[in-house]
Amino acid sequence: MEFRADAVALARSSGRPVAQVAKELGVNHETLRTWVRKTEEAERPGAAAKDAPSWRNRWRGSAPARAARVAGDARLAGRIRGVHAASGGVYGSPRVHAELREAGTMVNRKRVERVMREHGIVGRHQRRRYRTTVPARAAAVPDLLRRDFSIGRADERWCGDATYLPVAGRWMFLATVIDIGTRRVMGYSMAEHMRGGRDTPVDHHPGPPGGLYHVRQRETP
Structure with a gap:
């Protein structure tokens, strides 16, 4: 009701x-x-006789203040949209509030929340997180690499791993094989699942000849 009254006053x-x-x-x-x-x-004579005249007078007298508040909210909404757009639509009210204050706009956090809610500005909610490395059912394999990922010679040590990325509104899983010595990507594969198969980079690149191929153990869903 407050927003409606302020909007009318501004109009x-x-x-x-x-x-x-x-x-x-x-x-x-x-x-x-x-x-x-x-x-x-x-406001027409006789239309609201039951309302106390003092209330009507106070409401009319506060019209300029309400109009100024609505105009200020409109300006703030423009700044919020700028911060929100610059974040790719990710930031919610806490982060938007922090960015505004850092830029010199001193504003109350709850006001930012209210303006974003009234103008339909919504941050992107954190989606489901996936575990790409889980304890394997098979017996543990010794870590021959000993966590040594320093640059060295080519085709001596390869490393395979997987991660997930948001692509076009859905999660895609990315598996890669990287030459640790040169940081060169030897192969990669993307899919909507984490299951292995013929198209994984592991199948195309079984390992460097005479070298070491390091892969973190994981279960196959």
């Missing part, structure tokens, strides 16, 4: 078209016109 006091004010506030212009019309009807 009536700004001197600008209702459609323009509605666009700035992020509401439908017909909805704002209806709010304005109902407010004007309620």
Whole structure:
């Protein structure tokens, strides 16, 4: 109700078209016109006789302050959209609030939350996390590499691993084989699952001839 009253006050006091004010506030212009019309009807003599005159006088007297608050929220919403867009649509209200304060905009965190909620600005929620390395059922294999990933000669030590990436709104699993000595990618494969198969880089690159191929143990789902 507070937002509605402030929006009406801004539309009536700004001197600008209702459609323009509605666009700035992020509401439908017909909805704002209806709010304005109902407010004007309620202010007509005899339309709200049951309302105390003192309440009406206070509400009318606070119209400039409400209009200023709505205008300030509209400006803040523009800054929030800029921060939100720069983050790729990821930031929610806590991070947006921190970025605004760092940029010199001193604003209350709850106000940022309210403005984002009223204008439909939503951060990207953290999606499900996957475990790409889990204890294997087979017997443990000695770590011959001894966690030594320093650069050395080519085709002496290879390393295989897997991770997951968000691609076009879904998770894709990426498996790679890298030459530790040169940091060169020997092969890679992407799929929507973590199951092994003929198309994995391990099948195409069984290991360096006479060298060491290091892969973290994992279960196959």
